[in-house]
Every structure is written in C-alpha cells, then in structure tokens.
Amino acid sequence: MRYFVHIGYNGLKYNGWQKQPGVMNVQGVIENALSKVLKTPVFIIGCGRTDAHVHASQFFFHMDVEQDWDFDLVFRMNKLLPAGIAIFEVIQMDGLQHARFDAVLRSYDYFIHTYKDPFLNGLSSFYLLDKLDFDKMKQAAAILPKYKDFRAFCTSPDKYEHTLCNVMSASLAVDENGDKLRFQISSNRFLSKMIRIIMGQLLKIGRGVLSVDEFEHYLIYNQTPELITPAHPQGLYLSKVTYPYLNLPPRTEFSSILQKQSDLSWQLL
Template sequence: MRYFVHIGYHGLHYGGWQKQPGVLNVQGVLEKALTQIFKCPVFINGCGRTDAQVHASQFFFHMDLEQNWDFDLLFRLNKLLPYNIAVFDIIPMEGLPHARFDAVMRSYDYFIHTYKNPFLHGLSSYYLLKDLDLDQMKKAVDLLPRYKDYRAFCTSPDKYEHTICNVMSAGLLVDQHGDRIRFQISSNRFLSKMIRIIMGQLLKIGRGVLSVDEFEHNLSSRQTPELITPAHPQGLYLSRVVYPYLNLQPRAEFSAVPQNQSDKLWKLL
C-alpha cells in the first residue's frame, strides 16, 4: 500500500532533505525512525530536495508498506522523531502516485530582517541593509511570471533536460515597520538554488548595484550573471505543495516568529 506522509521541519541543523553519507539529513532521520518502528527497512521518496538549513512548513513524501499495523503510527512516529520534524498526516493512496513527480505546484516563502534580532536567528535571514529600494525590487519581482526559462538563475543548468519553470505567481511583502521583507513565489518546479539566487539579485537591486533592466536582460537572454550571490538559506521555507488529487492546507505557520502570527501585518507592495 502506498502512503503519502504530510510533514514539516525546521532545517537549520540539517544538511538538506536528501539522504547522503556523513551528513545529517531529514530523509535519513525519517527512514531510521520508520525502520525502527516496523523492524524492517523503509525507504521514502520526497516531494523535493531542500538545501542545507532550508525549512519546510509543508512537505510530502511517499512510502510503500506491505504490513498493516494496530497502533497509532502518527503518535509513535512523532514521539520518536526529534523536535524539529513533525508529522501531520498519513494518507493511504490509491495506485502508485509519486510525491515528487506528481506535484503540480510548489510555493516558497523567503523571510529577511534588516535589524539585529536574536529571536529571528535561524528563522529569517539577517541582512544589515538600510533604505532598500523596495519599489525597484517589486518591479523585478513582477517580471518573474512573464518568463519561463530560468537558466540564468541556476547554479548547474546543464544537469537538467531543460530549465523551463512555469512561475505562476510572485510577490513581495513588507511588515508595518518596513524592516522585514517576505518574498513569495509559486511554480511547477524550481532549479538548483533558483530562489536564493533570485533573492540575492533582488537585494542587489534594492541596494542600487543592479538595475531592473539588467535583471530582466539575464532572464530574456538566459545568460548567467557574472557574479551570482545566493541569499542565505535560513530564510527560505517550502510552504506549499499541491497535487491534482491532493491539496491540503499547511498544518503549521511558517513560524510564529517570522510570520509574526498574522498575515495581516504583512503589506503587499
């Protein structure tokens, strides 16, 4: 029987989702816990591959289990897992749907704070920058859904069959004090470090060292910028994953601290 498992995790202390030797990773921790519970190897497939220190407020993986169980698997799994990984739902599925290849939309949020705040450490990216030109950053963000090829904003474009991404929406928000920024983007797929590269370019625009025209030229020409500076990983959250047959609301806020407990405190630019 195939199951989809709905989870969330705080990725600060992990080397990313994907299992790899010698690096603490989310996939490996989950497989170890499931193997311990069922006393046989359990392998899982995730809906994506988040980078080291990147978070996920909504994430899905699928697993195949032949045996039935007569205990509360959700409770037992959450009890066994560390504090920074939570399981929300375990959903039996018909057929063999795939957690990664069947996803039709993924949404990410990126949080920045421009003042020193120890309570945002690891939850939002800290950039000590004054007077960012948010209007110019917003003009660049508005360009994103107009383009489909994101070869220019990828660290390893040649490893992909193609670099087409159907960016459905992108937005820039700011809090009531103007010193916390939130970038949102939704697409059917994302390339390696694509969001962090875009965010790094947006910060350059905000500082006045890159123009919106130069930003658009990279998109239209598919030419990689001479200097790529990906934004810090700690502010990035995979926040939504949608399937044709499964569209669940996230079970947790991105974080009560960076989201400031209410979307009403964020103003769309």
C-alpha cells in the same frame, strides 16, 4: 500499500532533505525512525530536495508499506523524531501516486529581517541593510512570471534536461515597520538554488547595485550574472505543495512565528 506522509521541518541542523552518507539529512532521519517503529526497512521518496539549512513548513513523501499497523503511527513517530521534524498526518493512497513527480505546484517563502534579532536567528535571514528600494524590488519580482527559462538563475543548469519553469506568481511584502521582507514564489518546479539566487538579485536591486532592466536582461538572453550571490539559506521555506488529487492547507500552527505573523500584519507591496 502506498502512503503519503505530510510533514514539516526546521532545516537548520540538516544538510538538506536528501539522504547522503556522512552528513545529517532529513530523509535519513525519517527513514531510520520509520524502520524502527514499523520494524521493517522503510524507504521514502520526497516531493523535492531542499538545500542545507532550508526549512519546509509543508512537505510530502511517499512510502510503500505492506504490513498494517495497529497503533497511532503519527504519535509514535513524533515521539521518536527530533524536535525539528514533525509528522502531521499519514494518508493512504488508492494507487501508486508519486510524491515528487505528481506535484503540480510548489510554493516557497523567503524571509529577511534587516535588524539584529536573536529570536529570528535561524528562522529568517539577517541582512543589515536600510533604505532598500522596495518599489524597484517589487518591479523585478513582477517580471518573473513573464518568463519561462530560468537558466540564468541556476548554479548548474547543464545537469537538467531543460531549465524551463512555469512561475505562476511572485510577489514581495513588507511588514508595517519596513524592516522585515517576505518574498513568495510559486512554480511547477525550481532549479538548483534558483530562489536564493533570485533573492540575492532582488537585494542588489534594492541596494541600487543592479537595475531592473539589467535583471530582466539576464532572463531575456539566458545570461548568467558574472557574480552569483545566493541569499542565505536560513530564510527559505518550502511552504506549499499541491497535487491534482491532494491540496492540503499548510499546518501553520507548526511553522515559524514569522509565517503566522505574516498572515496577520504583512502588507502586499
């Protein structure tokens, strides 16, 4: 029987989602916990691969388990798993739906704070910047859905069959004090470090180091910037994953205070 499992995790202590030998990873921690609880080897496939120290306020994986269980699996898993990983629900599927290949939309949030705040450490990326040109940054973000090929904003484009991404929306928001930024982007797929590279370029635009025209030039001609400076990973969240047959709201009560606050007090630029 195939099951989809809805989870969230704080990625600060992990070297990404994907299982790798010798390093802490979310996939391996969950597989070990499931195998102990269900008393049989369990292998899982995630909806994507987050980078080291990147968070997920909504994430899905699927698993195939032949035997039934007669206990509260969510409760037992949450007792066993580290505090930074939460199981929200286990959903029995009626076929062989695939957590990665069936996803039609993935949305990410990137949070920045421009003052030193120890309570945001690890939940948002700290950049000691002032007088960012929010209007120019907004103009650049609005350009993104107009283009399909994002080869210019990928660290290793040649490892993909193609670098086409259907970016459906991209926007910037700022809090009422102007010292916290939120970048949101949704697409069917993303390339390696694509969002962090874009965020790095938007920060250059905000500082006046890069023009909006130069930013668009990279997209028009698939030209990789001479110096790629991805933004820090700690501010990035995979925040929504949508399937044709499954569209659950994120469990924001389990995600960072930043995302709860953003729904209440952030103003769209």
